[in-house]
Amino acid sequence: MYESLINNNYTQVKLFGIGYGSQSNYVGNWANSNQFSSICHDEPSNSTFSSWGANQRDFYILDHEGNLVLEQNISSGLPSNLESIIINLINNIPSxxxxxxxxxxxxxxxxxxxxxxxxxxxxxxDCPEQTGIPCSNGLYLSPSENECCSICTTYGDLNFDSALNVSDVVLIINLILTNQYSAIADINSDSTLNVTDVVLLINTIIS
Incomplete structure (x- = not known):
């Protein structure tokens, strides 16, 4: 039965055979030596037998928390429902x-x-742009690589510091002088960058 459980991937089962000191030659009959079982001799004073109040061929089942579930002498054979008891205990182990x-x-x-x-x-x-929330006095700009939502950026905030100041004025002038375009710098939304946008930005800053 034990090997059948293991072969069916019930590897949570651990079998421990503890041999009474005077019967150490027969302890191998209780558990097959493999990675899921362990056998030992209770020598020299049979302290394990004493602490459990056990006799030879006493059989114990403990659950995954170490609670005693079954205690029975198996001189006349294993319980007929042993496999189902063990499987039920395994199924009750929290994943x-x-x-x-x-x-x-x-x-x-x-x-x-x-x-x-x-x-x-x-x-x-829930991104504001996708839920229909308008970006007042600005534009939604595409998010950076590690962000999901577009960012509402105020017209004229060319350095994206959430403030309008002289730094933004310098940046918009540089765009005009180098004949470049930025939608966020196009304050009057006429698809052109010129002195009008500079004046509007300055008026916004000082107002």
Whole structure:
């Protein structure tokens, strides 16, 4: 039966054979030597037998927490329902958690997962642009590689520091002088960068 359980992947079963000192030559009959079983001799004083109040051929089953489930002398044979008892005990062992509580997976920032109660759960990301929230006085700019949602950026904030100041004026002038275009610098949204955009930005800063 024991090998049948192992062959059916019930590898949680561990068999321990403890031989009474005077019967050490027969201890091998109790457990086959393999990675799932262990045998030993209770010598010199048979202290294990004494602490358990055990007699020879007493059989014990413990659950995964070490609680005693069955105690029986098997001189006349193993219990007929032994295999079902063991399988039920194995099925009652809590499964190992997939992850540690609070851990996150962020390989895809738009589809992150968080560990809740030992399992991965997908988090829902509500981006303002996708839910129809307007970007007042600005534009939604594409997110960086590690972000999901577009960022609402105020017109004229060319250094993206969430403030309008002289640094932004310098940057917009440089764009005009080098004949470059940036939608966030096009304050009057006429698809052209010129002195009008500079004036509008300065007025916004000093107002």
């Amino acid at each position: 190992q958690p997939e992850c540690n509580e609070g851990d996150t997976l962020n390989d895809n920032p738009c589809n992150p997962s968080q560990c809740i109660n030992g399992t991965w759960n997908e988090l829902i990301i």
